Amino acid sequence: MNDRMHIPFGKPWITDEDRQAVWNVLTGDILAHGPQCKNFETAFASFMGGDNHAATVSSGMAALHLSWLLLGVGPQDEVIVPAQTHIATVHAVELTGAKPVFVDCEAATGNLSAAQIEKAITPRTKGIALVHFLGIPCEMDAIVALAEKHQLKIVEDCALGVGARWDGKHVGLFGDCGCFSFYPAKHITTAEGGMWVTRDADLAEKAKKFKAFGVDRNFLERTIPGMYDVPTLGLNYRMSDLNAVLGVQQMKKLPEILRKRAENFRILKEELSRAGEKVTLLDSTTSRAANSHYCLSAILRGDLAAHRNDIISKLNSAGIGTSVYYPQPTVRMTYYRNKYGYDASQYPHAEAISDHSIALPVGPHIAPDQAACIGKKFVEIINQGSHEHGN
Numbered sequence: 001m002n003d004r005m006h007i008p009f010g011k012p013w014i015t016d017e018d019r020q021a022v023w024n025v026l027t028g029d030i031l032a033h034g035p036q037c038k039n040f041e042t043a044f045a046s047f048m049g050g051d052n053h054a055a056t057v058s059s060g061m062a063a064l065h066l067s068w069l070l071l072g073v074g075p076q077d078e079v080i081v082p083a084q085t086h087i088a089t090v091h092a093v094e095l096t097g098a099k100p101v102f103v104d105c106e107a108a109t110g111n112l113s114a115a116q117i118e119k120a121i122t123p124r125t126k127g128i129a130l131v132h133f134l135g136i137p138c139e140m141d142a143i144v145a146l147a148e149k150h151q152l153k154i155v156e157d158c159a160l161g162v163g164a165r166w167d168g169k170h171v172g173l174f175g176d177c178g179c180f181s182f183y184p185a186k187h188i189t190t191a192e193g194g195m196w197v198t199r200d201a202d203l204a205e206k207a208k209k210f211k212a213f214g215v216d217r218n219f220l221e222r223t224i225p226g227m228y229d230v231p232t233l234g235l236n237y238r239m240s241d242l243n244a245v246l247g248v249q250q251m252k253k254l255p256e257i258l259r260k261r262a263e264n265f266r267i268l269k270e271e272l273s274r275a276g277e278k279v280t281l282l283d284s285t286t287s288r289a290a291n292s293h294y295c296l297s298a299i300l301r302g303d304l305a306a307h308r309n310d311i312i313s314k315l316n317s318a319g320i321g322t323s324v325y326y327p328q329p330t331v332r333m334t335y336y337r338n339k340y341g342y343d344a345s346q347y348p349h350a351e352a353i354s355d356h357s358i359a360l361p362v363g364p365h366i367a368p369d370q371a372a373c374i375g376k377k378f379v380e381i382i383n384q385g386s387h388e389h390g391n
């Protein structure tokens with residue numbers, strides 16, 4: 001306990017077997033849109049369960065952008081977006097020319113609620129960009145009912161939601177499409193990469209063409225090599241087979257990754273409960289929502305709130321890696337503030353998360369006794385009080 005710890009916030013879990021699998025692809029004939037992308041899609045779709053179609057893409061942001069383009073959102077439209085999320089959720093809307101309409105999150109989960117979304121709906125609203133914040137599922141029955149009532153599209157940002165379920169159904173299968181990220185810091189990684197999912201077979205066909213220049217047949221489907229036509233617009237958002245084979249490998253570890261994250265989260269949460277009212281945690285508020293435990297975001301309350309950065313420094317000095325999700329409400333970021341203006345009073349919960357929270361690690365690189373040490377150190381530091389006297 002007295003020894004300095006060396007615990008990074010995140011650490012991809014890559015084994016020799018994973019490295020060998022990438023090497024095998026690299027020494028073969030097919031490096032892109034080959035069999036490994038198909039294998040990864042099949043494994044991912046089957047993990048999610050239910051009737052769904054999955055398409056590998058080059059990143060989580062690519063999946064989000066592809067979604068809004070396919071759903072036909074454009075310059076005359078408004079899309080409701082969270083004030084608290086990764087900026088990619090909002091950029092994907094903004095890039096289509098549609099207007100993002102920022103909505104504050106709930107204090108307990110960091111998620112949008114159906115009630116808050118409803119207040120922001122106007123005759124021009126075309127969709128909802130939903131984020132399962134840090135892997136905590138949104139209240140999907142209320143939100144889906146609202147979207148049906150107003151005929152709105154839903155794009156689910158599940159970048160931190162691999163393994164998150166609402167009423168047992170995997171996130172990403174409630175809306176029109178679901179978007180996952182495999183950036184190194186996420187639950188599983190392909191270095192860069194993402195997965196786009198939908199329950200709509202026609203939309204899946206369109207997505208598979210749109211992500212590959214809008215070309216009408218892939219190279220396996222061409223009778224004369226090099227010959228194809230282009231019936232629609234498109235872009236290149238494909239994943240390479242080098243990335244995909246890493247994804248295939250990572251899927252084998254996913255159940256264990258989720259178990260370890262859940263266990264570390266539970267241990268940390270228990271330790272932090274000793275901090276009493278000085279700290280609140282973001283977590284599911286109903287047993288219907290199964291958290292995928294990306295991290296444990298602790299929000300400092302009262303006098304402590306102003307000392308967030310001091311406390312982070314002390315944790316880091318003790319060898320505990322931390323992060324902040326996310327460093328500013330999306331609408332407070334310079335680009336959006338300049339374009340749409342910013343009224344802090346409209347986003348108190350998003351502000352509290354950005355300015356007063358500390359994200360603690362729960363990844364599979366952390367053993368259960370280390371999780372307990374992180375929790376004890378955290379409580380020790382906030383109880384020291386020296387930061388309150390400016391030392």
Ligand SMILES: *Cc1c(COP(=O)(O)O)cnc(C)c1O
Pocket residue numbers: 059060061062085086088089131157159160180181182183193194
């Ligand atoms: C990481 C992340 C993204 C972006 O994913 P990339 O694969 O890095 O493009 C989008 N949304 C959320 C919530 C994320 O955490």
